[in-house]
Amino acid sequence: MSSIFLSHSSLDKPFVRKLAHRLTEKGIICWIDEAELNIGDSLIEKISEGIEKMRFVAAIISNNSVKSNWVQKELSLAMSKEIKGRKVVVLPLLLNDCQLPSFLKDKMFADFRIESNFEKEFAKVMQAIGISSEKPDAAQAFARINDLLVTQPSHIRIVGINKNKTHIPDPRYSLYDVYFELSEAPSSTWSTIFEEERKYPRHSMWRHAWVEGKYIIVNCALEEIEKYHLRDIKEDIETVNGKYSAHINTIKAQKEAERKKREDEESKKNSFLDSLEI
Numbered sequence: 001m002s003s004i005f006l007s008h009s010s011l012d013k014p015f016v017r018k019l020a021h022r023l024t025e026k027g028i029i030c031w032i033d034e035a036e037l038n039i040g041d042s043l044i045e046k047i048s049e050g051i052e053k054m055r056f057v058a059a060i061i062s063n064n065s066v067k068s069n070w071v072q073k074e075l076s077l078a079m080s081k082e083i084k085g086r087k088v089v090v091l092p093l094l095l096n097d098c099q100l101p102s103f104l105k106d107k108m109f110a111d112f113r114i115e116s117n118f119e120k121e122f123a124k125v126m127q128a129i130g131i132s133s134e135k136p137d138a139a140q141a142f143a144r145i146n147d148l149l150v151t152q153p154s155h156i157r158i159v160g161i162n163k164n165k166t167h168i169p170d171p172r173y174s175l176y177d178v179y180f181e182l183s184e185a186p187s188s189t190w191s192t193i194f195e196e197e198r199k200y201p202r203h204s205m206w207r208h209a210w211v212e213g214k215y216i217i218v219n220c221a222l223e224e225i226e227k228y229h230l231r232d233i234k235e236d237i238e239t240v241n242g243k244y245s246a247h248i249n250t251i252k253a254q255k256e257a258e259r260k261k262r263e264d265e266e267s268k269k270n271s272f273l274d275s276l277e278i
Contacts, residue, residue, distance in 0.1 A: 002129045003029035004091075005054040009064035015095060015112070016060060022122055024199050026131060027208045029054075032201075055089070056129060061109070062095035091128055093121075156190070156241055157183050158234060161225075162215065169219070175207075178218045178225060180233055185214035189247070194240045202232070209233065 004023060008016045020030045031054055059065075092100070092109035100109075110121040110128075158180050165179040186194070191211035198209050205228045207220040216237075218229050 002027075002056065002131065003031070003054045004056040004058050004129070005031040006058050006060065007065075008058075008060035009062060009068045011064040012060055012062050012095060018118075019058070019060075019093075019122075021199070024201070026126065027210070028129065028131070029206060029208060030201060031204065057090045058125070059090055059092045060095055061092055061098060061100060063098045065095075066098050066100075089128075091125060093125065155183075156186055156237055158216075158230075158237065159183050165215070174221060175219050176222055178220060178222070178229070180216045180218065180230075182214050182216060182237075186211060187244075190240060190244045193243050193247070194236065197236050197240055197243075203228070205229075206232075209236075 006016055006020060016032060020032050023030050094100075094109045094111050094113060096113055110124045112118060112121050160181045162179040162181050166176055168175065169177050194211055194216070205224055207218050207224070207229060209216055209218040209229075209232075211217075216233055218225075218233065220229055
């Protein structure tokens, strides 16, 4: 699963948040300082750790970042790892007209200077990362759902991990697709709400997770499961159960209101017709 460190100036946060949102929609793990740094953390240590764990570093190049000492340190660290063959790839993203750092001048860059070209340039970033196929937008999919189940769902929970299905999908990385087995296969609506809930990383070890049949699959290292992901998935399931239940109750209330309206209209019509003297 691809991962990316977003090196940027804090003054470019609006663009970076939009970029991070689109990347996570594609299932890419993002390292962004407001999600990863806590009070008391060593900046140098945490940033070095973030770059070490990520597969790519997106260098957001702007008038703000070229003046930022922190961004220069991040990029210098990333470039040194790339040069030493540490599997880190630096991807320059040009946000506005400015002087490119000397160590990035020989690299092709994605040009985000024109806002209307965002999706076109974002596709180039996806191609550089190695993702070219379009993944459905979960928010759009949720908006299209209008024929929902109206029965109250069971309380979905984790019942185990399927060891036979758990495997390494990409031999280049030591990350497993871990199959958390659920008490039942959730509906497409439940699964969509789950995807929405998982969009934004809550800590530095956040991993991509998705629903497939009666499983929630997490792409991660095995030693991370007990410390991070089992707790995360349990919390997300509880949250999604609550949101799905509330959503179903809303649909029920809407249908009941529609039924009552039809009955009132029918009663009004019949009363009027009965009152006619023929």
